[in-house]
Amino acid sequence: MKTNILVIGSGISGLTYAIKVAGLNPQLNLVIISKNNLLESNTKYAQGGIAVVSNFQKDSFDKHVQDTLTAGAGACDEAVVRFVVEEGHERLNELIEWGAQFDTKSNSNGLHLTREGGHSEKRIVHHKDKTGLEIQKSLIKKIKTFSNISLLENHTLVDLITDHHTGTDYKRCYGAYVISNLKQEIIKISAQITVLSTGGAGQLFSHTTNPKNATGDGLGAAYRAKVFMEGLPFVQFHPTALYPKINGNTFLISEAVRGEGGILKTLSGDEFMLEYHEKADLAPRDIVARSIAEVVNESQDPYVLLDCSAISEDDFQNQFPTIKENCQKIGINPPEDAIPVIPAAHYFCGGIRVNQQGESQLKGLYAIGECSHTGLHGANRLASNSLLESLVFSHRAALDSLKQITGSLPPKEFYDAIPDWEGEQQISDLKISSIGKMKKQLQKLMTSKVGIFKTSQGLTEAELELKNIFLETRDIYQQNKLTLGICELRNMVSVAYLMIKQSQDLKKNKGVFYNHDYVE
């Protein structure tokens, strides 16, 4: 298969990028591949909303910039923070033009704004408590209006095509080898521009708010293509995930609940957040997550409670219908009943290093959204800044790739001659049953030794244990037919390895990174 542009991933980043490019240059052909259906993504599950300065009477770009820098603990790129904050408004309007609807104030057409942890003002634009689903559905509807975009669901990135495969020295990316999940065959998609928008890797941990497909595939493929990655130790744990799992998944209790008056309490009914931070329940996420983890460790209680009784029944129903519905599934009825919560792996602040246009160090390879490292989040993401980052960088990457594609590229004959997949294609699938077991083993290891609290000894042990998992994974990879499950496991192991190595290199606690040995 040949295309001008290959987009890998169909969350907010991939879809926004593709809509932009396809609209600006209808002559170009785009292919979007998605591991499952188009909807399934981290984007679909985003509840809180998008942080955008809208109320200029009270709020300002400077305040949003400052809040982002404070959360990022001195590790943000200030220039990036500023343009992301300043361009957000225009990108949000575009999203609204494409059909996404956001809640408005009851007495006017102005957007209803809510507040989340670390924000000094109310600036979160939202659609009830299912902002991501609304955005994702609108983008899918819009993307289907373009005849120059082909959509391939149930297709999984295996590896990026680089000089390693072509024997050339253009130092570019030329597309990707992709596995069709249903037919289990590997196809080659050659492309002048390739975009990774594959999201995060929350599945590396036992408790995560991310869906099952968040296995860090883009990061794993970029690592094999020798693309530079940074900031991987900065994994944000969301402080409040619902303690009991629903159908094996951990459900998020949005920070907006605390923004509207929810208070964290011990099982004995004591408030505790003021002991840890002056902003109490609205302190930055890393502090709230660590505080809860500490309370849970000390008390040996399995969870803490989120008391929502300060929120009226009507307001809760109106603003948090999905949270209410999910709590009711396990017999809890907020705001009357307090919600049992624990921290869960939520957001990868690190990723593929990109420039201000979203391009990686490998020419023709862009990375946008959660798989990228732009410099916006630093050592800790400010709540609701990630959807914003996706919108702003999709726009920038789209404009930049349009420029690049009309510039000088390798000749057409070169793309025609790209070799087919020559990797391991065995027929036996004897060991496939062990993949699920190994994923669980890896999750357990990462949770206990590379989770909210780390120690240098724990990281050394994690490295050793990971080596065994790596060797077993390599055997499975080499001896079996390539499947979605093997691809995921291989990527998870690579990301875990990078995370451990980069954590060992960090010698100071910063943002969400916390090594007990560095506490002064």
Ligand SMILES: Cc1cc2nc3c(=O)[nH]c(=O)nc-3n(C[C@H](O)[C@H](O)[C@H](O)COP(=O)(O)OP(=O)(O)OC[C@H]3O[C@@H](n4cnc5c(N)ncnc54)[C@H](O)[C@@H]3O)c2cc1C
């Ligand atoms: C529960 C939850 C709540 C959140 N709430 C908020 C919020 O309120 N505000 C906010 O700003 N952020 C929030 N976030 C974070 C935000 O949703 C994500 O960072 C953002 O949606 C990422 O978008 P993305 O397009 O980069 O990736 P995703 O939306 O995760 O999309 C990734 C895409 O890549 C595809 N993919 C992955 N691997 C492969 C592969 N190997 N081959 C092909 N396709 C592949 C997936 O199928 C998917 O289509 C939340 C996240 C979660 C999980």
